Amino acid sequence: MLWVGTSWKMNGTLAWARDYAGRLREALADGAPEGVQPFVIPPATVLAAVHEVLGEDSPVLLGAQNAHWAEAGAWTGEISVGQAADAGAELIEIGHSERREFFAETDDTVNRKVRATLRQGLRPLLCVGEPGAVFDAGGSVDHVVGQVDAALAGVSDLSTILIAYEPIWAIGEHGREARAGDIAAVFAALASEYGERVAAILYGGSVNQRNAAETLAVPGVGGLFVGRSAWRVEGYLELLEIASGLVRA
Ligand code: PGA
Numbered sequence: 001m002l003w004v005g006t007s008w009k010m011n012g013t014l015a016w017a018r019d020y021a022g023r024l025r026e027a028l029a030d031g032a033p034e035g036v037q038p039f040v041i042p043p044a045t046v047l048a049a050v051h052e053v054l055g056e057d058s059p060v061l062l063g064a065q066n067a068h069w070a071e072a073g074a075w076t077g078e079i080s081v082g083q084a085a086d087a088g089a090e091l092i093e094i095g096h097s098e099r100r101e102f103f104a105e106t107d108d109t110v111n112r113k114v115r116a117t118l119r120q121g122l123r124p125l126l127c128v129g130e131p132g133a134v135f136d137a138g139g140s141v142d143h144v145v146g147q148v149d150a151a152l153a154g155v156s157d158l159s160t161i162l163i164a165y166e167p168i169w170a171i172g173e174h175g176r177e178a179r180a181g182d183i184a185a186v187f188a189a190l191a192s193e194y195g196e197r198v199a200a201i202l203y204g205g206s207v208n209q210r211n212a213a214e215t216l217a218v219p220g221v222g223g224l225f226v227g228r229s230a231w232r233v234e235g236y237l238e239l240l241e242i243a244s245g246l247v248r249a
Pocket of ligand 1: 171204
């Protein structure tokens with residue numbers, strides 16, 4: 001089983017989200033492509049609408065891009081895991097590099113959020129990845145394994161957890177596409193440490209329809225976490241098909 005998902009980041013109006021979800025529902029009316037688990041992580045403002053359009057029996061798992069560790073209270077601007085679940089989320093994205101860099105997310109807050117998500121029966125999608133300078137210095141494995149160790153401290157059952165390895169130097173418009181050789185060592189390390197215990201370990205960062213198959217062929221890669229290349233529903237569907245083709249081959 002390969003996991004293939006997208007976060008829309010801070011993009012999309014209600015109208016845009018409903019249109020995307022409607023076309024996704026239509027395309028997946030007979031179920032997800034064989035061997036693939038799709039997931040979509042919209043902004044919180046459109047989560048409930050996307051959930052409604054996809055419908056209860058959709059093969060697409062929905063997620064939130066962040067959630068607070070507390071169940072409720074005076075945390076202006078935040079949403080709780082329970083609120084995300086109420087709007088249709090089954091998965092919580094935690095620790096994306098943009099949140100670590102710009103919103104003071106630390107290994108400690110990431111760990112609190114992972115534990116809160118599990119406590120409330122949702123699935124954490126834990127994002128980790130090293131900056132370019134660490135990659136250049138050959139420190140990727142230590143950096144990334146350290147982030148995962150910190151995020152999962154005190155957690156004994158990891159079976160529902162997804163890890164997304166997203167090197168910061170590969171993410172976004174100014175990112176450099178990673179080649180298999182750039183990421184193989186991190187996947188080998190994560191797979192040997194966590195491969196048997198977590199649900200899957202995904203790759204993210206400038207994934208597109210051209211490089212997806214090469215990335216999925218790296219040992220230990222259990223799926224893709226995609227930004228820009230899945231913001232058109234046709235692009236996302238193409239990635240689901242590429243992954244399914246590899247599973248069926
Ligand atoms: P990108 O984003 O695919 O647009 O590089 C990836 C991510 O941040 O998860």
